[in-house]
Amino acid sequence: MVHVARNCVICSRLTSDFSYGVDCCNACKMFFRRHVVKESPLKPCLSGNEVCPPDTLAGCQFCRFHKCLQSGMTLEPLIPKPPLNDFIENLSKLDSYRYQILCNYYPIDPDLNVATVLFFKKVMYTEREPESQMNFTSWIYMSALATIEVMKKFPFVYLAKPGDQLILTRSSFMNVSSFCAAFRAYSSNQEVLSFPDGSDVLPYEFVSSRYEEIGNRIRRRLISKFVDLKINKDEFLLLLVLIFCNPALPNLSETGQILVSTYQNVYSSALFQYCSQKYEKCGPIRYTELLSVISVIGKHAEDVNNYFVISQLHGIDCFIPSIVEEGINLL
Amino acid sequence: MVHVARNCVICSRLTSDFSYGVDCCNACKMFFRRHVVKESPLKPCLSGNEVCPPDTLAGCQFCRFHKCLQSGMTLEPLIPKPPLNDFIENLSKLDSYRYQILCNYYPIDPDLNVATVLFFKKVMYTEREPESQMNFTSWIYMSALATIEVMKKFPFVYLAKPGDQLILTRSSFMNVSSFCAAFRAYSSNQEVLSFPDGSDVLPYEFVSSRYEEIGNRIRRRLISKFVDLKINKDEFLLLLVLIFCNPALPNLSETGQILVSTYQNVYSSALFQYCSQKYEKCGPIRYTELLSVISVIGKHAEDVNNYFVISQLHGIDCFIPSIVEEGINLL
DNA sequence: ATCCACAGGTCAAAGGTCAC
DNA sequence: AGTGACCTTTGACCTGTGGA
Numbered sequence: 001m002v003h004v005a006r007n008c009v010i011c012s013r014l015t016s017d018f019s020y021g022v023d024c025c026n027a028c029k030m031f032f033r034r035h036v037v038k039e040s041p042l043k044p045c046l047s048g049n050e051v052c053p054p055d056t057l058a059g060c061q062f063c064r065f066h067k068c069l070q071s072g073m074t075l076e077p078l079i080p081k082p083p084l085n086d087f088i089e090n091l092s093k094l095d096s097y098r099y100q101i102l103c104n105y106y107p108i109d110p111d112l113n114v115a116t117v118l119f120f121k122k123v124m125y126t127e128r129e130p131e132s133q134m135n136f137t138s139w140i141y142m143s144a145l146a147t148i149e150v151m152k153k154f155p156f157v158y159l160a161k162p163g164d165q166l167i168l169t170r171s172s173f174m175n176v177s178s179f180c181a182a183f184r185a186y187s188s189n190q191e192v193l194s195f196p197d198g199s200d201v202l203p204y205e206f207v208s209s210r211y212e213e214i215g216n217r218i219r220r221r222l223i224s225k226f227v228d229l230k231i232n233k234d235e236f237l238l239l240l241v242l243i244f245c246n247p248a249l250p251n252l253s254e255t256g257q258i259l260v261s262t263y264q265n266v267y268s269s270a271l272f273q274y275c276s277q278k279y280e281k282c283g284p285i286r287y288t289e290l291l292s293v294i295s296v297i298g299k300h301a302e303d304v305n306n307y308f309v310i311s312q313l314h315g316i317d318c319f320i321p322s323i324v325e326e327g328i329n330l331l
Numbered sequence: 332m333v334h335v336a337r338n339c340v341i342c343s344r345l346t347s348d349f350s351y352g353v354d355c356c357n358a359c360k361m362f363f364r365r366h367v368v369k370e371s372p373l374k375p376c377l378s379g380n381e382v383c384p385p386d387t388l389a390g391c392q393f394c395r396f397h398k399c400l401q402s403g404m405t406l407e408p409l410i411p412k413p414p415l416n417d418f419i420e421n422l423s424k425l426d427s428y429r430y431q432i433l434c435n436y437y438p439i440d441p442d443l444n445v446a447t448v449l450f451f452k453k454v455m456y457t458e459r460e461p462e463s464q465m466n467f468t469s470w471i472y473m474s475a476l477a478t479i480e481v482m483k484k485f486p487f488v489y490l491a492k493p494g495d496q497l498i499l500t501r502s503s504f505m506n507v508s509s510f511c512a513a514f515r516a517y518s519s520n521q522e523v524l525s526f527p528d529g530s531d532v533l534p535y536e537f538v539s540s541r542y543e544e545i546g547n548r549i550r551r552r553l554i555s556k557f558v559d560l561k562i563n564k565d566e567f568l569l570l571l572v573l574i575f576c577n578p579a580l581p582n583l584s585e586t587g588q589i590l591v592s593t594y595q596n597v598y599s600s601a602l603f604q605y606c607s608q609k610y611e612k613c614g615p616i617r618y619t620e621l622l623s624v625i626s627v628i629g630k631h632a633e634d635v636n637n638y639f640v641i642s643q644l645h646g647i648d649c650f651i652p653s654i655v656e657e658g659i660n661l662l
Numbered sequence: 663a664t665c666c667a668c669a670g671g672t673c674a675a676a677g678g679t680c681a682c
Numbered sequence: 683a684g685t686g687a688c689c690t691t692t693g694a695c696c697t698g699t700g701g702a
Contacts, residue, residue, distance in 0.1 A: 019675065027686045033677085034684080061684090077676095350668065358693045364670080365691085389692085408669095 009071040010064065020073040032068040035061070036078040041158050044119075066161065069255040075262045079155075084273055091237040094150050098180065101146035103196050104128055106138070114173075114326050117148045118165050136203040139195040141321040143177040148323075151176065156245055156263035164256030172244035174304060174327040175297050179243055182222035183236045192219040202307070203318040211310060218303050225296045235290055238271040243297055304328070340402040341395065343385040351404040358389070363399040366392070367409040372489050375450075397492065400586040406593045410486075415604055422568040425481050429511065432477035434527050435459055437469070445504075445657050448479045449496050467534040470526040472652040474508040479654075482507065487576055487594035495587030503575035505635065505658040506628050510574055513553035514567045523550040533638070534649040542641060549634045556627045560620055569602040570624055635659070 005014045008025040010032075015025035020032065035042065045052065045062035052063040069075065082090070105125040109116075117123055123145075128134075134142070151157055151169050160168065181193050181201065193201040202215050231239075247261035271290065276283035308328050311318070320328070336345045339356040341363075346356035351363065366373065376383065376393035383394040400406065413421070436456040440447075448454055454476075465473070482488055482500050491499065512524050512532065524532040533546050557567075578592035602621065607614035639659050642649070651659070 017675085025686090026688085029676090030686060031684090040684095348668085356693090357695085360669095361693060362691090368670095371691095392691090 010067050020078070022071050022073055024068075024071070024073070028064070028068065031061075031064060032073055033078060035065055035159070036075060036155075037080060039080065039155050044162070065159065066255045069258050075258065076265060079262070079266050081266065081270075084270060084277070087270055088234050088237055088274075091241065092233070094153060095180065095237060095240070098146045098150040099184075099196075101125070101149055102142050106132070106142065107145060110141075111322055112145065113323050114148060114166055114170055115162075117145060117323070118152055118169060119162060123149075134195070134197060134199075136199070137319045137321060139197075139199070139201075140324050143181075143195075144173055144321070144323045144327060147173040147177045147180075151244060154241070154245070154263070156259045160256050160259050161253055164252050164259075167249055167251055167256070168244060168246075168260070170326050171249055172246070174324070175243055175301055176240065178222060178300055178304070179236075179240060179297060182226060183231075183233075186223050186226040186231070187233075191223060193223065203311075204316065214303055214307055214310070218300065218307060221300055221303070222293075222296060225293055229289055229293070231290070231293075234274060235271075238267070238274055239290055239293055241267045242271065242291075243294060341385075341398050342388045351409075353402050353404055355399075355402070355404070359395070359399065362392075362395060363404055364409060366396055366490070367406060367486075368411060370411065370486050375493075396490065397586045400589050406589065407596060410594070410597050412597065412601075415601060415608070418601055419565050419568055419605075422572065423564070425484060426511065426568060426571070429477045429481040430515075430527075432456070432480055433473050437463070437473065438476060441472075442653060443476065444654050445479060445497060445501055446493075448476060448654070449483055449500060450493060454480075465526070465528060465530075467530070468650045468652060470528075470530070470532075471655050474512075474526075475504055475652070475654045475658060478504040478508045478511075482575060485572070485576070485594070487590045491587050491590050492584055495583050495590075498580055498582055498587070499575060499577075499591070501657050502580055503577070505655070506574050506632055507571065509553060509631055509635070510567075510571060510628060513557060514562075514564075517554050517557040517562070518564075522554060524554065534642075535647065545634055545638055545641070549631065549638060552631055552634070553624075553627060556624055560624070562621070562624075565605060566602075566621055569598070569605055570621055572598045573602065573622075574625060574628055 005016050006023045007013070008015050008028055009022050010024055010028040013025045013027070015023065017024060017026055017029065019026075019029040034040065042061040042065050045060050047060070047063075052060045081087075104127055106128050108124040108126060112123065148169050151173065152165070157165055157168055178193070181195075184196075185191070185193055195201060200219075202218060226236075229235075242264065245260055245264045245267055247257050247264055249260075252260065268291075272283070272287050275287040275290070279286045305328060308320070336347050337354045338344070339346050339359055340353050341355055341359040344356045344358070346354065348355060348357055348360065350357075350360040355363075365371065373392040373396050376391050378391070378394075382398065383391045388395045388398060412418075435458055437459050439455040439457060443454065479500050482504060483496070488496055488499055509524070512526075515527075516522070516524055526532060531550075533549060560566075562570075573595065576591055576595045576598055578588050578595055580591075583591065599622075603614070603618050606618040606621070610617045636659060639651070
C-alpha cells in the first residue's frame with residue numbers, strides 16, 4: 001500500500017491525504033472544517049481582493065477559505081444542522097433583534113451606506129428618545145439598517161466575498177423589510193403595511209386613482225397572501241431566510257454562488273422538514289404553497305420600484321436615504 | 332435473489348443485513364463489535380441519561396451501545412476470552428494495583444463519594460509519606476477507594492449505565508475489600524483480618540462477650556473458610572470477580588442485567604475451566620466448593636452490617652467516611 | 663462443488679485533541 | 683485565538699468460513 005504524495009490543491013504542500021472531496025493536506029482540511037462548523041467569521045484579506053499566493057495562504061484566512069470553496073471542497077455536510085426547534089428559535093431571536101433596532105435605535109451617522117454597515121466593525125447607534133419623531137424618511141432608513149444588521153449575521157453572507165455581500169444585501173433588504181412588516185401587520189390583523197408607529201409606509205397618495213392602485217397593491221398584496229395561507233410565525237421565519245438566500249442573482253462570484261446555493265439547500269430542507277412534521281402527508285403541498293410567497297415578494301418589489309419611478313417622474317421629491325436608493329436601483 | 336431492506340433496529344437506517352441476532356446495519360454491527368471486543372470505554376451521553384433519538388444515535392456512543400444491548404444483540408460471543416493464564420495474570424495485576432493504592436496513596440479530597448470515584452476522569456491522589464499515620468477511619472476509606480478504582484476497570488461496570496455502576500460498586504466494594512484482606516491474612520498464615528500495617532480491622536472491642544463473638548466472626552470466618560479449602564491465589568482471583576459480578580442485585584436496569592449476567596457467565600466459565608484443568612475429574616467438585624465461598628461472604632457482610640448497627644446503638648462514635656456508609660447501607 | 667449468510671478484517675476519510 | 687501534527691472513531695467494502 002504505497003501512499004502517493006500529491007500537492008494540496010489549496011496550499012500546494014505535499015500530502016497523501018484526500019479530504020472533503022479534494023487532495024488536500026490536513027492543515028487545510030482542519031482550517032476549512034473549523035470555519036464552517038464553528039461558523040467563525042473570516043479575517044478580511046489585507047491584499048485587496050486578489051488571491052494570495054499559495055505559500056502565503058496560511059496567513060490569510062479569507063483567501064484560503066475561498067480557495068477551499070473554489071477547489072470544490074464539499075461544504076454542505078459540514079454545515080451544522082441543529083434541531084429544527086433550535087434553528088427556528090435562533091431565527092426568532094434574530095427577528096426580535098431586527099425589530100429592537102428598528103424601534104429603539106438611530107445611527108450617529110445619518111447617511112450610512114450598505115458597505116459601511118456590512119464591513120465596519122462597529123456601526124454606532126444611540127438609543128432613541130421615546131418622544132423622538134420618526135418620519136417616512138427616517139423609518140425607511142432604520143428599516144434598511146436593521147435589516148442589513150441581521151442579514152450580515154448569516155454565514156452565507158459573512159463568509160462571502162465583500163462584493164458578493166454587497167450584491168446579496170442590496171438586492172434583498174427592501175424585500176426582507178417589507179416581508180417582516182407584512183407579517184407584523186398580518187399578526188395584528190391589520191390589512192395594510194405600516195411602520196411600527198402605525199404611519200403609512202408610502203409617503204403620499206397620488207391624486208390619480210391609477211396610481212392609487214399601485215399604492216394599495218404595495219400596502220396589501222403580501223398581507224393578503226399571508227391571510228390566504230394562514231401562515232404561522234415559524235413558517236414566516238423559515239421563509240424569511242429563503243428570501244435573501246437566493247443564488248440566482250447576477251454577478252455573484254463563483255464562491256458566492258457555491259455559498260448561497262449550498263445554504264439555500266440547507267434552509268429549504270429545514271422548511272420542508274418543518275412542513276412534513278407539521279402537515280404530515282400534506283407537507284409537500286404546504287411547502288410548495290409557502291414557496292409561492294417568494295414570487296409574490298417579487299411582484300411586490302416590482303411595484304415598489306415602479307412607485308418610486310413614478311414619484312420621481314411626478315417630481316414629487318421626498319428624501320430617500322442613499323442606502324435605500326442602493327436597494328431600489330438594483331430591483 | 333431479493334434482498335429485502337428492513338430498518339436497522341438500532342438506528343433505523345435501511346439495511347438488508349442481519350448480524351448478532353438482529354436486523355442491523357453494518358455500521359451498528361461494527362460499532363457494537365468494536366466496543367465489546369476492544370473493551371473500549373464509552374463516551375458518556377451528553378443529554379443526561381435519556382435515550383437519544385435514532386437519527387442522532389450515531390453521535391452518542393453511550394445511547395447507541397445500550398440500544399444495541401436492549402435490542403438483543405448477542406453479547407457473549409464477542410467478549411474476548413484470553414487464555415486462562417493471561418486472564419489470571421491480568422487479574423493478578425489488578426489486585427496488585429489495588430494493593431498499591433491501598434498502601435501508598437491518599438486522595439487530595441478527604442471525603443470522596445462513590446459517584447465521584449466512578450465518573451470523574453481523574454481522582455487526584457498524593458503519595459503517602461512512609462511515616463504517615465493511618466488509623467481505622469483512613470484505612471477503611473482507602474480500602475473503599477482502592478477497591479472501587481479496580482472495580483471500575485471491569486467492562487461490565489464501565490459499559491453499564493451510571494446508575495447501574497453505582498449499584499454494582501456500592502453493593503460490593505465492602506465484600507471485595509474484606510475478601511482481599513482475608514486472602515492476604517491467609518497467605519501469611521494469620522488467623523485474623525488486619526489492615527496492611529497489622530492493625531485491627533475493627534475499631535474497638537465490645538466489652539460484652541456477646542458482641543465479642545460477632546467481632547471474631549468478622550475477623551476469622553473468611554480466613555478459616557480459605558484454610559478449609561486450601562484455596563490458592565489463582566482461585567482467589569477468579570472468585571474475586573464473581574463476588575461483584577452479581578446480576579441478582581435489585582434495581583439494575585435491563586441492560587445492566589444483560590451485562591452483568593453475561594460477564595458472570597464468562598467469569599464462572601473461566602473458574603470452571605481452571606478447576607477442570609487443575610483437578611481433572613474432581614474439577615466440578617472443586618468448582619462447587621469454591622462457589623460456596625460466595626455464601627460465606629454473604630454471612631460476613633451480614634455480620635459487618637450488624638456490627639455497625641450495634642456500635643451505633645451503643646453510641647460508640649468512631650468516624651465512618653461517607654463513601655463507606657454508602658456501602659454499608661446497601662448490604 | 664457453489665451458493666450465501668454471517669462473522670470478522672481493512673483502511674480511507676471524518677472527527678477530535680492538544681501543545682504551541 | 684488559531685493553527686496543524688497527531689490520534690481516535692467510523693462505516694463502506696472486503697475476505698473467510700461453515701452449513702445447505
